[in-house]
Amino acid sequence: MTIPVVFAPLVPWPLIAGLAAIALAFGGIGLLRRARGAWLRLAGLLFLLAVLAGPRWQVRTTAPLPDTIVVIRDRSPSMAIGRRAALAAAAYRHLAATVPKGVTLRTVAVAGDGHDGTPLFSALKAALSGIPPGELAGIVAITDGEATDAPPSRLPDGVPVSALIPAAPGQTDRALSLISAPRYGLVGHKVTLRFVVRDHGVEDRGTAVPVGISVDGHTVHVVSARVGQTETVPLDVSHAGRAVVAVSAAPLAGEVSRTNDQAVFHLDGVRRRLTVLLIAGRPNPGLRAWRLLLKSDPAVRLVNFTILRLPDEPMPAPLRDMALIPFPVDQLFDRDIGKFDLIILDQFANDDLLLPPYLANIARHVRAGGALLVEAGPEFEGNRSIADSPLGPILPVRPYGAGTVTGAFTPQLTREGLRDPVTARFARDSLGPWYRYETVQRRRGVTLLRVPGVAAPLLVLAHEGKGRVAMLLSDQFWLWARGALAGDAAMRGPAAALLGRTVHWLLGDPSLAARQLHASIAAGRLSIRRIGPDGPPGSVTVTAPDGQTMTIALHRTAPGRFAASLSAGGPGVWRVAGGGRTAYAAAADEDPAEQRDLAASSRIFAPFARRSGGRIVWLAHDPAPGWQGLYRRRHASIVTGERDVKLPPAIPGVLLGLLLIVAGWWRERA
Structure with a gap:
């Protein structure tokens, strides 16, 4: 119980101060003159002034508050290493079972969000914001010491800060960190990988460490990296599509974990612009659909030739009036044939425009890894068919039976087409009618589109050597494109999508492979x-x-x-x-901050413990620490009630002051 004195003046303080100055002046003069009764008069005046000041005793009743200890429990992924989790859990159970009388524990668990490591001090700051400073008796962190957020410059004064570390001192760890990991690269070119190896708990900067780099599980480089120094390694982008690149350092002897000795990332290979050669045997309605499809793809460079007349056809006008471009046969099919990723023959006939050696060059180019797409019409039958040319051996079909069949039909996906990635997406599409197809005999490959009823192939895909061949056995697909443009639901079909996916399959898109x-x-x-x-x-x-x-x-x-x-x-x-x-x-490691250093350490908490009088406890040596030194009694209390007592009472105080003044006067007269 405390009895503080407060004042409730009856008159303003300036007036009391003025009266006090007058009383002291008269009292001082009397004392200097050694007048009899001067002390009594001065005491009476001061007593009257005290009554005017209204002194009161404020009597407060208080109740003691418990001391509060904040316990931070680190449950980040690094606490799963070795026996850390078990030691930390046992230490917490022991502390909770032996809490001193009058002490309350405020426990905060910190697991992180899996991206920014262990925000230990952010959690501590949030916990302290809800505790009155007078109640805080201690801060205890059960952690491996690897907080990833910035520690505060200072913590509350007079509060011991301690760390219980579930390990033994002297741990070491090796960490490999990617500084620059390329995500994309052009096929056939190189990209640059940069990384650094760091060792914790041991001074070995500059030591050579073997680092292996693998792509899709196959080792492509083994470099000698210096600890603490950034290393740069060129990587070849060998194929299109996604590759898994792993960078792994040799382990450090005695390190606590090999989890962060390696890093993994994805590298997507992107092809250069693909060159497509489109040769139309004659002007036809489907040629526009081909051009729109190929020119709409920014990754395709299109070279298009349309044959308007054969060399042996008579010219309807004098030569001087003709402005036709001669067909560069020798350049295209001899010197530059290897520059084309895909060759499309649109209704192309064997009319001696391309001599057999040139057609053999195309076949050889396909077997070596090129691609060929043939859209066949009536020219595919008879003596003019390219099936009877040097191209014949690489084609998956041959003319057979009735040849060209005319009549309305609606193309249908085959059983293979319903599950092949090229055509499976069209299983629920409505397909408009076509009016002509070629009867053939399939020799190899897979049929994805057919004529219903007679099961005649319409779209056949096949592998030939290292290359690929596709055959569209109708020249009517353009009807779908025209129906879509005209808004005719009866004629609409996925012309652009079907041809686009077929072209991408021919170009080796891995997402369209049948297996x-x-x-x-x-x-x-x-x-x-x-x-x-x-x-x-x-x-x-x-x-x-x-x-x-x-x-x-x-x-x-x-x-x-x-x-x-x-x-x-x-x-x-x-x-x-x-x-x-x-x-x-x-x-891949989604939380590089957490994996930066996995060795248990006291380096972050030791300065706080030293300044505040706390403790650093290594639980591997002391698995059941006591509370001594982990907290300090604060003896905080809360006011439960208060009352005021006037000091002195007004009327008796005035009478007493006047009595003293009269006594002083009487003393002076005596």
Whole structure:
């Protein structure tokens, strides 16, 4: 209980001050003159002034408050290393069971959001904002000491700050960090990778460390990197599509974890602009659709020739009046044939415009990795057919039967077409009618589009050597494009989309392959998808980053579609093999701040503990620490009530002051 004195003056303070000055002046004169009764008169005046000042005793009743200790529990991923989580949990249970009397624990768990590491001090600041400074008796952090947010310049005065570290002192760790990881690169060119290796807990800056770099599981470089120095390595972009690049440093002897010795990223290979040669055997309605399709793709450079007359055809006008461009046969099909990624023959006949050696050059170019698309019309039958030329051996079909058949029909997807990535997306599209097709005999390849009823092939895809060949066995696809432009629902069809996907298949787009194996990692799970012929689901072999292999059974999700998933924790490259194909998935580290240093350390908390009188406890040596030194009693209290007592009472005080003045006067007269 405290008894503070407060004032409630009866008159303004300036007046009291003036009266006090007058009383002191008269009293001082009397004292200097040694007048009898001067002390009594001065005491009486001061007593009257005290009554005017209105002194009161304020009597307050208080109750003690508990001391509050803030406990920060670090539950970030780095706490899962070794025995850290178990030691931290045991220490917390021991502290909670032995809390001193009158002490309250305020526990805050910090797990981070998986992207910015361990924001330990942000959580501490939020916890302290709700605690009165007089109640805070201690701050205890159960952590490996690797906070990733900036520590405050100071913490509350008089409060011990302690850290309980679930490890033994002297831990070391090696970390590999990517400084610049390219995400895209042109196929056939190089990109630049930059990284740095850092060692924690040991002074070995400049030491050479072997670092291996692999692409899709195959080692492409082994470099000698210097600890603490940025290294630059050129990488070849060998193929289009996504590649998984893993960079892995040799382990540091005795380090606590190898998790952050490696880094993984995706590199997407982008092809240069593709060159397409389109040769139309004659002007036709479909030529415009071809040109619109190919010129709308910014990645395609189109070279187009339309043959208006053959060399042996008579000219309807004198030569001097003709402005036709001679067909550069020798340049295109001898010197420059290798420059074209795709050759399209649109209703092209074997009319001796291209001599057999030139046609043989096309066939040789396709077998070496080129691509050929043939749109066939009536010129595909008879003596003028290119099937009877040097191109014949690479074509997947030959003329057969009735030749050209005329009559309305609606193209239909075959069973293979319903699941092949090139045409599967058109399964629910309405296809308008065509009016002509060529009867052929398929020798190889897969038929994706057919004539209903007679099952005549309309679209056939085939591999030839290292290249690819596609044949569209009708010259009527342009009707779909015209129907779409005219808004005619009866004639509308996916002309541009069908031809576009066929062209991309010919150019080797991996997303359109008939057999595919995909692997990806999200939310800690490895997802596996396989596309191929319908049949038993089968299984795949999965190789984890640590080299452990397992066989995973697939389940059927749709015709020709199979899938599986499994847990895939931790960074690294996962390899999935099955059906003669291999896929790679990168379990990339989504929280580089957390992985920057995994060695338990007291470097952040030691200065706070030293200045505040707290403790640093290594739980590997002292797994059940006591509360001594972890907190300091604050003896805080709260006011539960108060009352005022006048000091002195007004009337008795005035009477007493007057009595003293009269006594002084009487003393002076005596």
